[in-house]
Amino acid sequence: MNYRTLGKTGIRISELGIGGGMFHQYSEQKVSEAVNIISHAFDLGINYIDTAPAYGDSEKVIGEVCKKIEGPCIFSTKLGGRPQPFQPQNKKALRSSFEESLKLLGRSHVDILFIHEADRPGQYDWFTDRKKLEGPVLELIDDLKSEGVIKYCGIAGTTVYEMMNLVKTGLFDVLLTAFNSSLLWQESLRYLIPEAKKEKMGVVIGSPLQHGALACLYEDEIENGALWLSSPRRMQFKKLYEYVRDLDMPISVLGLRYMMSNPDISSVLMGVGNIKELEENARTINAGPLDDEIIEKINEIADLVPFRPYEEPYKLPFGRDYTGPGHIGKL
Numbered sequence: 361m362n363y364r365t366l367g368k369t370g371i372r373i374s375e376l377g378i379g380g381g382m383f384h385q386y387s388e389q390k391v392s393e394a395v396n397i398i399s400h401a402f403d404l405g406i407n408y409i410d411t412a413p414a415y416g417d418s419e420k421v422i423g424e425v426c427k428k429i430e431g432p433c434i435f436s437t438k439l440g441g442r443p444q445p446f447q448p449q450n451k452k453a454l455r456s457s458f459e460e461s462l463k464l465l466g467r468s469h470v471d472i473l474f475i476h477e478a479d480r481p482g483q484y485d486w487f488t489d490r491k492k493l494e495g496p497v498l499e500l501i502d503d504l505k506s507e508g509v510i511k512y513c514g515i516a517g518t519t520v521y522e523m524m525n526l527v528k529t530g531l532f533d534v535l536l537t538a539f540n541s542s543l544l545w546q547e548s549l550r551y552l553i554p555e556a557k558k559e560k561m562g563v564v565i566g567s568p569l570q571h572g573a574l575a576c577l578y579e580d581e582i583e584n585g586a587l588w589l590s591s592p593r594r595m596q597f598k599k600l601y602e603y604v605r606d607l608d609m610p611i612s613v614l615g616l617r618y619m620m621s622n623p624d625i626s627s628v629l630m631g632v633g634n635i636k637e638l639e640e641n642a643r644t645i646n647a648g649p650l651d652d653e654i655i656e657k658i659n660e661i662a663d664l665v666p667f668r669p670y671e672e673p674y675k676l677p678f679g680r681d682y683t684g685p686g687h688i689g690k691l
Contacts, residue, residue, distance in 0.1 A: 361374050361375065361376065361404055361405025361406060361407075361642065361645070361646065362374075362375050362645070362646065362648075363375065363407075364625075364626045364627065365562075365626070366534060366562030366564075366626045366627070367533065367534065367556075367560050367561045367562030367563065367626065368533060368560040368561065368562070369472075369511070369512045369533050369534065369562055371434060371471065371512075371562070373407065373408050373434055373562070373626055373627050374405060374406045374407045374408050374627060375620055375626075375627055375628070375645050376406055376627065376628060376630060376641055376642055376645045377406065377408035377409065377410060377564065377627045377628065377629045377630070378397075378398065378401055378406060378408065378409045378410070378629070378630070378631075378632065379410055379566060379629035379630055379631040380409060380410055380411030380412070380415055380418040380419075380421075380422055380631075381411075381412075381415045381418060381631050382631040382632065382633055383411075383415075383418050383421040383422055383425075384415055384416030384417050384418045384421060385416060385417065386417040386420050386421055386424075390421055391421055391424045391425060393634075394421050394422070394424075394425045395425050395428050395429065396635065397632060397634070397635060397638055398422075398425050398426075398429060399425075399428075399429045400635055400638060400639075401632075401638060401642075402429060402430075402431045402433070404638070404639070404642045406642070407431075407432065407433055407434055408433070408434045408436075408627055408629075409422060409433060409434070409435055409436075410435075410436045410437070410536070410564070410566075410629055411435075411436070411437050411438075411465075412437055412438035412440065412441070412474075412476055412516075413437070413438065413439075413440065413441050413442035413457060413460075413461065413476075414438065414440055414441035414442075414476060417464075419437060419461055419464035419465055420464045422465060423464045423465040423466040423467075426465070426466060426467075427466060434471045434472070435465065435467065435470045435471055435472070436470060436471060436472035436473070436474060436514070436534075436536075437461045437465065437470055437473065437474070438473070438474040438475070438476035438516060439454055439457060439458060439473065439474070439475055439476060439497060439500075440475065440476030440477060440484055441476065441484075442457045442460065443456070443457065446484070448484045448485055448486045448497065449485065449486070449488065449495060449496050449497070450496065451496035451497075451499060451500050454496065454497060454500050455500055455503075458473065458500075458504065458509075462509070468509070469508060469509045469510060469511070470509075470510055470511075471510075471511050471512065472510070472511065472512045472513070472514050472533070472534050473501065473504065473510040473512075473513055473514070474513070474514040474515060474516040474534070474536055475497055475501075475513070475514070475515050475516065476516050476517075477516070477517050477518075478515040478516065478517055478523070478526055479515070479517035479518070479519040479522035479523040479526060480517060480518075480519065480522070490525075493526070493529050493531065498531065501513045512533040512534060513531075513532055513533055513534075514532050514533055514534030514535060514536055514561075514562075515527070515532050515534075515535060515536070516535075516536035516537075516538070516566075517536075517537065517538075518537070518538050518539045518540060518674070519540075520540060520547045520548050520551055520552045521551070523535070523537065523552055524551060524552050524555050527552065527555045527556050527559055527561065528555060528559070530559050532559075532561060533561060533562065534561055534562040534563075534564065535552070535553075535556045535561045535562070535563050535564070536564045536565075536566060536629075537552060537553070537563070537564075537565060537566065538565070538566030538567045538629075539566070539567045539570065539571065539674050539675070540552075540668075541553070541565045541568065541619065541625075542567075542568055542569065542570050542574055542615055542618075542619070543574055543600065543611075543614065543615050543618055543658055543661075543662065544570075544574070544596060544597075544600065544661070544662055544665070545570060545668060546662045546666055546667075547666075547667055547668070549622065550666075553622070553624050553625070554624070556624070557624045562626045563624055563625050563626050564625075564626060564627050564628070564629060565619055565625055565627070565628045565629065566628075566629045567629075568615055568616055568619045568628045568630075569612055569615050569616070570675070570676060571675045571676070572678070573675070573676035573678055574611055574612065574615045575611070575612045575615075576610075576611060576612065577601050577604065577611060578678040578679065579601060581678055581679070582594060582597045582598060582601065586676075586678065588671065588672065588673060588677075588682055589672070589676075590665075590669040590671070590672065592664065592665045592669070593665050593669055593672065595664065596661060596662075596664045596665045599661050599664065600658075600661050603657060603658075603661065607654070612644070613644045613647070614650075614654075614658075616628065616630075616641065616644045616645060617644060617645075617647060617648070617649065617650050618650060618655065618658055620645060620648075620649060621649035621650045621655055628645070
């Protein structure tokens with residue numbers, strides 16, 4: 361496993377990290393499965409695990425796992441979503457949530473504490489003043505750093521331009537951006553990550569395969585279905601699939617290697633359900649960056665539709681029922 365420096369933190373982090381979102385629904389069987397996966401991840405040289413209170417009982421499962429395995433590991437968790445009803449400007453409640461995270465993880469400190477969905481005031485109204493960027497959450501982070509129970513702070517979210525405003529403050533050490541950095545989703549790569557680089561932030565990518573939309577070829581739906589897909593985007597997918605076939609490389613391999621061809625990205629987080637997936641992802645990452653001509657061709661295809669069409673679901677529901685933005689069924 362190769363390692364990169366996580367921006368100004370100086371931490372050496374594995375290019376592949378483990379996303380804790382799949383390790384939840386606490387049970388002895390679930391813990392046993394997680395022990396096998398995470399223990400093997402350590403054997404492969406992976407040294408980074410990310411979780412959050414919003415991921416069900418993921419912190420509890422990971423805490424149980426880490427009692428059973430040895431070796432140094434970089435942990436990150438988040439503020440957000442606990443307790444319910446959540447009060448993002450209640451400093452006492454935020455501290456209580458963080459202390460619960462430490463208890464569940466079985467740790468005296470965490471390496472990185474993220475503000476979850478810092479870019480979505482409609483979800484979590486973190487700040488008393490968004491222009492000056494003031495609020496109890498930032499006061500608490502300063503306190504926790506002073507107390508030595510967190511080393512670094514970060515912001516985690518899914519937008520580009522709202523997140524850019526937070527990045528430009530220079531207040532944060534690490535950026536975790538998800539669902540917007542991939543073969544065809546390019547705004548983060550073109551605008552957000554360069555701003556993070558200016559601030560010397562470490563950059564972690566979540567969902568580099570767009571929640572499975574770029575994990576395999578959905579050729580029948582691209583040709584005959586996916587009524588929510590715009591004509592330009594449909595043509596773009598066809599061009600990408602044609603190129604994937606010409607390369608004779610799985611689209612998932614192409615997608616992961618494309619991410620790690622960007623020197624400004626420190627690590628990609630992958631949720632894995634079994635040992636086979638873990639080993640496949642590790643082999644892909646270890647294969648290294650793509651050749652320049654492949655990157656140029658991917659960028660050429662990405663340029664066909666450089667921004668996400670307005671009505672496009674952010675989790676493309678290939679293989680699932682979807683009836684529009686108001687749909688609350690199989691998503």
